[in-house]
Amino acid sequence: MAKVLLIAPPYRCWGVQVIGTWPPLQLAYLAGIAEESGHEVRLVDAMNNGYSFEDVKTDIAAWEPDFVISLDYLPVSGAISTATVPAALETLAIAKSVDPSIVTIIGGPHPTFLYEEILRDHPGVDYVIRGESEETLRALLAASATGTVGDVAGIAYRADGEIVANPMRPHIADLDTITPAWHLLDWSLYHYNIEPWGRMASILTTRGCMMGCSFCSHRAFWRGDWRARNPEKVLDEIRVLVEQYDVEFITLIDPYPTHDRDRWERQLDLLIEAKLPVHLLMETRVEDIIRDEDLLPKYKAAGIIHMYVGAETSTDEMLESLNKGTDVDMNKRALELLREYDIMSEASFMIGFPSETWETVAHTAAEAIRLNPDIAVFPVITPMPFTPLYDEVKDRIRVTDYSKYNLMTPILEPYEMSLDDVYRALAKCYMTFYSHKMREVAELPDGFKRRYMFSAFEQMMKDYGDRFDFLREGMGDGMPSDMPDLETMRRGHGG
């Protein structure tokens, strides 16, 4: 039996981390596999427990693991995980510095594709898991003891001074055969920071996506595959989280849970029947929301309170160039339906394209106001190095530090804007949208939506000190004069 330590690296950024803390689900799945294989397992969430790299080092030295495993990983989406890669690599280098005999393993989308770069430049990494990681980890832990890693599909490593990549492993046929080791988490770390607040968990109900959006890593990472879990098993897992771990919010972190309408309706019916006291947050594509107009009352009854959709850009031409398969009218219709059925909507609008100008930025902010989601986010277009978008825009890339690939830091320099301009434009989009939105929300009667949205505004505008403070930095010289005061608005005198 070996000692296996899984570490979520101490990486933090503005964005998803200001509205909540999510458990490291992918590491919990790996922890489950390692335990099932008979090993002694610990999971350390340095992303959320406040650890520094020095704390990580102390922990590794104290526990004396045989294996240390990290992933490129952000808790809410596999699509933006590249930003965590440097922290994961440093974590593994620290493990090697503590004891060179510790076997170090990294996995996730970015290492899957850039394994050569990682193994060439980072001697602290012994193995890269490429693709779906659970069964590969099981095989690697076993083979490492017998010196037969050459037979393990889905890994890359160094041998005789060469980098070797074994063949990829087929995907797991039945996703319900793997279970996260929920009992290894410190549940006090995970909470949703939006009123009515509560303990947060995340689950996967499907894996993969077959769509071909040029900026997204899911299709490439999952090789165009989409697999769904049995809805009954998903419900069982939700029940465990609610009843054993007192979870009150669950995020479905799969990007496309609604693809199979019949299965999805079965999932909703089971949730409605179970009447569990839990709120659900999720994302899906706008065409499925339009398709499911007649099912939206079931979405609501099943406990779905918050729906994220990728509106992505403000024009049909840009949507087409991103191969999104949607148009602005579909975005508008889907957001209208969510409003009609009283489900909180969140939509993203990317900025910072090579063709970006101050005029197109203003158009994007205006389109966000016209589409009127409850919450708008404005990610900076970020060419993850293994996406189709990367090849299209690589001559405009000005930032090569992967830790900055967090959707908040401009990476591409537009032809007619500087990187600083893009950063200011990003803050301007937030300010423009929310100065409108806060006035609208202030007019709402007191109730779930008004309180939910004011607490979301509060989290976004809070000063996070040296952890992250995006909006104030981005505006440079402070809030614009037309930005309403949050407290005045909340008290109902700001309309």
Ligand code: SF4
């Ligand atoms: S729909 Fe597009 S953006 Fe969403 S996961 Fe699939 S490929 Fe990615």
